[in-house]
Amino acid sequence: MTVILGPNRYGKAETRLVRVVRDGVVHHIKDVTVSSALSGDMEDVHLTGDNASVLTTDTQKNTVYAFARKHGVAEIEDFAILLARHYVESQPTVHHARVEIEEYFWDRIPVADDSAPGADGKRHSFVRSGREVRTCLVHHDADGTTTVVSGLKDLVVLNSTDSEFSGYIQDEYTTLPPTRDRVLATAVSARWRHLSEASPYGESYAEVRGCLLGAFAETYSLSLQQTLYAMGERVLNTREELCEVRLAMPNKHHFLVDLTPFGLDNPDEVFYAADRPYGLIEGTVLRDDAPAALFAWE
Numbered sequence: 001m002t003v004i005l006g007p008n009r010y011g012k013a014e015t016r017l018v019r020v021v022r023d024g025v026v027h028h029i030k031d032v033t034v035s036s037a038l039s040g041d042m043e044d045v046h047l048t049g050d051n052a053s054v055l056t057t058d059t060q061k062n063t064v065y066a067f068a069r070k071h072g073v074a075e076i077e078d079f080a081i082l083l084a085r086h087y088v089e090s091q092p093t094v095h096h097a098r099v100e101i102e103e104y105f106w107d108r109i110p111v112a113d114d115s116a117p118g119a120d121g122k123r124h125s126f127v128r129s130g131r132e133v134r135t136c137l138v139h140h141d142a143d144g145t146t147t148v149v150s151g152l153k154d155l156v157v158l159n160s161t162d163s164e165f166s167g168y169i170q171d172e173y174t175t176l177p178p179t180r181d182r183v184l185a186t187a188v189s190a191r192w193r194h195l196s197e198a199s200p201y202g203e204s205y206a207e208v209r210g211c212l213l214g215a216f217a218e219t220y221s222l223s224l225q226q227t228l229y230a231m232g233e234r235v236l237n238t239r240e241e242l243c244e245v246r247l248a249m250p251n252k253h254h255f256l257v258d259l260t261p262f263g264l265d266n267p268d269e270v271f272y273a274a275d276r277p278y279g280l281i282e283g284t285v286l287r288d289d290a291p292a293a294l295f296a297w298e
């Protein structure tokens with residue numbers, strides 16, 4: 001028996017970056033967390049402690065900040081591609097780079113006394129948005145292949161009707177009563193794979209988000225699984241730059257509270273919003289001609 005080194009990668013996780021763009025008195029901010037992981041000729045560092053092949057994780061962090069200054073941060077996918085290509089193309093020992101970015105949204109705080117022309121009552125004050133987190137995952141390989149997956153998480157949605165659940169298996173442990181009208185709530189995590197790295201990432205993100213919300217709102221739901229499929233299907237029917245959508249949706253159960261001890265009825269008005277346990281519904285929706293995913297999701 002011989003022990004050998006298996007798959008490995010290393011990098012700087014969760015580099016926090018806030019980039020301010022000063023357009024006169026009107027400022028813009030981009031708030032992101034960048035994680036990079038590199039792999040390649042890394043046998044020696046593991047087996048003998050020779051670090052000659054290692055682009056340090058500290059350097060990776062510094063590169064994120066230097067690139068933010070030199071290139072700015074527009075769409076997170078473009079920034080991730082820039083970094084991933086740089087690591088692979090600048091270092092012969094690095095054969096593969098994985099860059100993951102999260103973006104947090106901020107809204108402007110309108111100000112009353114703003115006299116600056118063109119400032120439109122908004123200058124340099126922001127409030128962290130209650131919106132979802134935008135994500136991307138980019139891989140670039142020394143063979144020239146780039147894969148891009150975009151996504152979002154914590155998109156919290158609720159339908160207060162138009163959701164049923166019945167007709168499921170009844171075994172000796174089943175107690176769940178069927179319902180013809182329930183609250184359906186979830187926090188959507190969705191990721192979608194681009195066919196090429198030339199996608200219009202900003203427009204694509206806004207449209208996919210709209211598709212997910214639209215399908216959630218407009219689907220009369222017989223199960224969260226059915227709603228999940230409808231959401232992925234709408235994305236792929238709308239956006240031709242995409243070939244695969246992966247969704248994870250916790251079923252945020254809302255239980256009707258029994259108010260009879262207090263002499264009150266409860267006609268679907270007062271609910272206990274349970275946080276755990278929760279059903280977790282996960283699924284992939286894809287075009288039947290989707291090319292091989294390679295390492296895109298890893």
Ligand SMILES: O=c1[nH]c(=O)c2[nH]c(=O)[nH]c2[nH]1
Nearest residue numbers: 165176222223224225251279
């Ligand atoms: O939409 C649902 N899907 C399930 O699979 C399930 N299971 C459950 O207990 N409630 C629900 N709801």
